[in-house]
Amino acid sequence: MSHAHPFLRRLILPAGLLALAWALPASGLLNPYVVLVCMYVGINMILTLSLNLVNGYMGEFSVGHAGFMAVGAYAASVLTVWVVPASLAPWLFPAVLLAGGAAAALSGLVVAFPSFRTRGDYLAIVTLAFNMIVKSALENLEVLGGPRGFLGMPRLTTLPWVAAFVLLTLVLCRNLVYSNVGRGVVAIREDEVAAALTSVDTRRVKLYAFLVSAFLAGVAGGLYAHVLQFINPRSFSILKSTDMLVMVYLGGVGSLLGSLLGATLFTVLLEVLRPLGLWRWVVGPLLLVLLMIFRPQGLMGFRDPRWLREADDLPPEGFQAAQRG
Amino acid sequence: MAVLEIQDLTHYFGGLCALSGFSLELSPGELAGLIGPNGAGKTTVFNLITGVYRPTGGSIRFLGEEITAWPSHQITAAGIARTFQNIRLFREMSVLDNVRLGAFARHDYSLWEALCRRGRFRAEERRWREEALALLKRLNLTRYAHTPARNLPYGEQRRLEIARALISRPRLLLLDEPAAGMNDAEAEALMALIREIQADFNLTILLIEHQMRVVMGLCRRITVLDFGVTIAAGSPEEIRRHPRVLEAYLGREEPLVAEGGGSRP
Ligand SMILES: Nc1ncnc2c1ncn2[C@@H]1O[C@H](COP(=O)(O)OP(=O)(O)OP(=O)(O)O)[C@@H](O)[C@H]1O
Ligand SMILES: [Mg+2]
Numbered sequence: 001m002s003h004a005h006p007f008l009r010r011l012i013l014p015a016g017l018l019a020l021a022w023a024l025p026a027s028g029l030l031n032p033y034v035v036l037v038c039m040y041v042g043i044n045m046i047l048t049l050s051l052n053l054v055n056g057y058m059g060e061f062s063v064g065h066a067g068f069m070a071v072g073a074y075a076a077s078v079l080t081v082w083v084v085p086a087s088l089a090p091w092l093f094p095a096v097l098l099a100g101g102a103a104a105a106l107s108g109l110v111v112a113f114p115s116f117r118t119r120g121d122y123l124a125i126v127t128l129a130f131n132m133i134v135k136s137a138l139e140n141l142e143v144l145g146g147p148r149g150f151l152g153m154p155r156l157t158t159l160p161w162v163a164a165f166v167l168l169t170l171v172l173c174r175n176l177v178y179s180n181v182g183r184g185v186v187a188i189r190e191d192e193v194a195a196a197l198t199s200v201d202t203r204r205v206k207l208y209a210f211l212v213s214a215f216l217a218g219v220a221g222g223l224y225a226h227v228l229q230f231i232n233p234r235s236f237s238i239l240k241s242t243d244m245l246v247m248v249y250l251g252g253v254g255s256l257l258g259s260l261l262g263a264t265l266f267t268v269l270l271e272v273l274r275p276l277g278l279w280r281w282v283v284g285p286l287l288l289v290l291l292m293i294f295r296p297q298g299l300m301g302f303r304d305p306r307w308l309r310e311a312d313d314l315p316p317e318g319f320q321a322a323q324r325g
Numbered sequence: 326m327a328v329l330e331i332q333d334l335t336h337y338f339g340g341l342c343a344l345s346g347f348s349l350e351l352s353p354g355e356l357a358g359l360i361g362p363n364g365a366g367k368t369t370v371f372n373l374i375t376g377v378y379r380p381t382g383g384s385i386r387f388l389g390e391e392i393t394a395w396p397s398h399q400i401t402a403a404g405i406a407r408t409f410q411n412i413r414l415f416r417e418m419s420v421l422d423n424v425r426l427g428a429f430a431r432h433d434y435s436l437w438e439a440l441c442r443r444g445r446f447r448a449e450e451r452r453w454r455e456e457a458l459a460l461l462k463r464l465n466l467t468r469y470a471h472t473p474a475r476n477l478p479y480g481e482q483r484r485l486e487i488a489r490a491l492i493s494r495p496r497l498l499l500l501d502e503p504a505a506g507m508n509d510a511e512a513e514a515l516m517a518l519i520r521e522i523q524a525d526f527n528l529t530i531l532l533i534e535h536q537m538r539v540v541m542g543l544c545r546r547i548t549v550l551d552f553g554v555t556i557a558a559g560s561p562e563e564i565r566r567h568p569r570v571l572e573a574y575l576g577r578e579e580p581l582v583a584e585g586g587g588s589r590p
Contacts (some may be wrong), residue, residue, distance in 0.1 A: 173441050178440035179446070180425075180432035180453075183418070187426050190415035196397035197375055197407060197491060199430035209435050302417060312454065313421065315471035 014167050035159055037226070037271055040305050044263035046169045047254065048247040050216035055251035057177060057244070058209050060115065061124040064131030065217050065244050068104040070236035071134060072218025073225040074144060076100030080226070081152040082298035086158055093156045097222040099167065104218020105211045106304050107134070112210035119192070121235025138233040149232025157226040161184035165223060168319050169216050176212060178310035186254070187210050204319055239281065246284045247290045256308050258300030326389050328497050328529040329355050334383035336553075344481045344553040345368045346384075347383070350421070351497070355524060356530045357545035360537075360564075362573055365550040366408055367533045371499050375407055388496065402430035406490035409588035410533070412482050416475035420466060420470055420485055423474050424457040427489035453492075460488045464518075480511055487518075491526060499521075500532045504539045512539055517545060541565070549573070 025035045047069065054062045079088055079096045087095075107130075114126045139147045171252035176182050184205040196202050225231045243266070251262020266284075273280040291298065306314055327350045331346040334347040344366040351357055359367050365381040373380045376397040385393045394401050401407075406427070415423050432453060437443040461467050464484045470475055474485060483503055490498060497577060500519070516539055523530055534540045549557040549564060551573040557564055564570055 063550050091557040175440050175442055176436075179450075180434070181427060181436055181439055183422050184425055184429055186418055186422075187415050187429075188418060191413050193377065193397075194409070194413040194415070195426070197377070197401055197413075199398050200426065201398045201430070210439075259480060310450075312450070 013046075017167065018160055018163055020208075021159040026160050034105070039159055039162045039227055039266065041264050041267045042159075042166045042221050044243075044267050045166050045260050046216055046220040046223070047244050048259040048263040049169050049173045050213045050220065050250060051244045052248050052251075052253065052255070052259045053173060053176070053209055053213040054186070055248055056255070056259075057182070057189065057208070058185045060119060061212075061323070062111070062127040063124050063238070063241050063245065064111070064127035064129070066236040066238070066240035067127075067131040067134040068107060068214040069221035069224070069240065069313060070138060070233070071214075072097075072100035072104040072221030073231050073236070074138065074221075075148060075218070076105035076147035077150050077153050077231060078139060078144070078156070080156070081150075086154070086285075089154060090156055090320045093161065093226070094164075094228060096221050100222035101215040101218040103222065105215040107218075108191075108210040108214025109213075112136030112272060114297065115206050115210065127210075131236075131238055134237055135233045138236075145232070147233060149230060149235075151230040153226050155226060155229050157223045159267045162212045162223060165219055169219070170256065172212070172258075174308055176179060176208075177256070178313065181208055189254075229244070239284070242288060245286050246288045246291070250301030252298035252303070253296075254302040255298070255300040256304050258298055258303075287305045326353075327386075328355075328388060330382075330386040331370075332372070332384050332386075333379050334370070334373060334385065335375055336366075336378060337381045340436045342553050344380075344550075345372070347553075347555055348548075349548060351529050351531060353529055354523075354527070355546070356519075356532065356544055357579060358540040358547040359533045360535070360540055360547060361550035362421070364508055364552075368467065368501055368551040369553075370408060371531075371533065372502055374400075374499065375405060398430065399413040399491070401495075402533045404493075405496070406493060406495035408483070408486040408490055408501055410501040410505065412486060414482060414489075417473055419471050420461065420474055420477065421454070421457055421470045422491050423485060424460055424488045425453050427492040428453050428456065431493055439503075444533060457488075457492055460492055461543075472498065477532040483515075483519075487522070491522065491567065493584045496527075496529060498526075498528045499530060500530060500534075502533050502535060505540060506533055507536075510535055515539070515540055533572065 024030050048064065051062060051065045053061050076096050078101065084092050084096060109131050111127055112145060115123050118126065138144060144150050184195065184200045187198070187200050188202055188205060230247055247262040247266045248259065250266055251260070253257025270280060270283065273283055329349065329351040331347060331349045334344060336344040338441065344508045347370060351363060361367055362508070369378070372378050374385055376395055378392065384391060387403060387405060392403065415426065427453070431447050434445040434449050438446045458467070458470065461470055464487065466481060466484060466488065469481060474482065477485060504515050507515060519530065520543070522528065530545060532540065545560065547561060549570050550557060555565040556569040556573060560565070
């Protein structure tokens with residue numbers, strides 16, 4: 001294995017995962033319910049990574065990411081149902097998802113521009129308003145089914161597609177975070193004025209962060225719409241945004257692995273609590289409050305394992321960060 | 326051509342006149358000092374030069390170009406770097422990342438190249454990583470490269486700010502009380518360092534400092550502010566004997582050798 005070309009070696013793990021994602025459901029070993037939960041876990045992983053970019057790495061507080069998800073979900077669904085010929089739909093599905101992401105990224109501008117001048121609580125209110133505007137716009141668009149929702153999508157989302165997009169998201173986020181732009185994003189969180197005074201073009205960096213984040217949320221929305229085969233504006237309410245917040249703050253702010261962890265734990269927890277009926281919807285907000293009080297950085301806050309980081313920037317093995325004496 | 330030409334710079338905070346009619350010209354390679362009692366408006370001058378505040382009046386030219394209305398990041402990218410009176414590092418980030426951020430605008434690759442790890446990405450990353458590590462070595466900070474900035478001892482944090490300012494190869498360096506909170510030996514070492522980097526990096530330096538020994542030892546020319554007004558300008562000898570300077574500092578517990586206003590965190 002150590003003789004393999006490094007590029008090939010790097011492909012082994014993703015290829016294995018994808019093969020597994022295809023083989024497991026096909027073999028019939030997993031019952032369809034478990035497969036469904038796995039797909040939700042994957043979709044939530046994408047959403048959590050997306051939100052973590054803004055809330056964890058950049059240190060802003062978006063509470064309206066379900067708005068981006070909605071734009072992606074509706075855009076992808078409209079394309080599948082109205083534009084793409086039914087026979088081609090399975091083949092064009094990834095393109096449809098990317099188009100949904102692009103539409104969401106475009107809507108990300110609505111939040112990115114206010115972020116140039118406002119931050120903190122005020123920007124949080126802007127994102128909240130964005131979420132509410134998207135939801136009520138969809139409720140009033142009769143062409144898209146209004147409050148009744150939009151349907152007719154075939155079930156195109158499969159476990160291999162989810163796995164592929166989770167991997168893509170992870171790679172994009174990792175590449176972004178460990179780059180000049182990513183360092184600029186974190187610098188904005190640490191000290192925005194100092195960032196500008198060390199030549200960071202804070203507006204451009206914020207724009208990039210919101211574009212990428214909204215794009216990923218939009219892709220997740222498309223995947224979600226093609227699992228359920230039915231979407232309505234209520235699926236993208238503030239409650240959905242709250243779920244994303246819980247996953248970020250549970251897994252860990254500013255951590256890629258934490259995002260994956262938070263999405264997995266929370267999704268599985270909600271499934272386990274299904275017998276509680278309506279009460280399980282209290283779990284999310286309650287968990288959020290408890291986390292904010294007792295462990296605001298989450299399980300993995302601001303940390304990632306060596307294999308996820310940029311190899312050239314790693315400290316020597318066994319390096320102990322010097323502590324202040 | 327002058328590196329920096331400030332003309333008639335005036336700034337109000339609401340009704341408070343923090344700076345009035347301030348003018349200064351720095352020629353290439355000069356090391357000039359800016360002193361004055363607490364609240365005199367020294368840091369305000371730096372904040373105006375670097376675009377933190379938009380001045381109420383007056384103009385600032387850098388290398389012949391009018392930069393008065395420019396945003397901060399553009400001014401810094403054009404070649405003016407600074408340090409802060411109250412250290413402002415990116416505390417959770419590694420020392421290496423702090424330094425590399427100083428060269429943010431010099432990283433020459435697009436978002437797309439970063440996301441796909443293609444094109445100029447690898448070469449540019451290597452270039453600036455090596456540049457940053459070389460600077461860390463130069464400032465004796467190598468062993469901290471992977472340590473979060475907040476874990477550095479105070480003196481090292483000050484040096485790290487200087488490293489972050491230097492990586493972009495600025496033409497003009499603004500140092501805001503770099504010796505604040507240092508003892509005599511530390512201040513002595515800092516003075517040697519400032520002289521060295523000035524020669525090595527071909528810098529023009531404007532220095533705010535409360536420790537008179539440091540300013541008088543380093544600067545050939547000193548400007549004195551009091552309540553936003555320039556009350557004197559000249560050589561250290563002239564400043565030392567200037568009646569208005571003595572008057573401005575009179576009543577202070579330790580006139581002209583006062584400890585800085587900077588605080589240890
Ligand atoms: N952002 C601000 N808003 C309002 N007033 C300010 C602001 N910044 C500075 N000032 C006021 O402007 C005056 C000049 O402040 P400045 O920080 O420039 O003084 P300084 O000479 O650097 O003093 P020190 O030696 O204490 O650092 C002071 O009276 C200060 O209170
Ligand atoms: Mg000051």
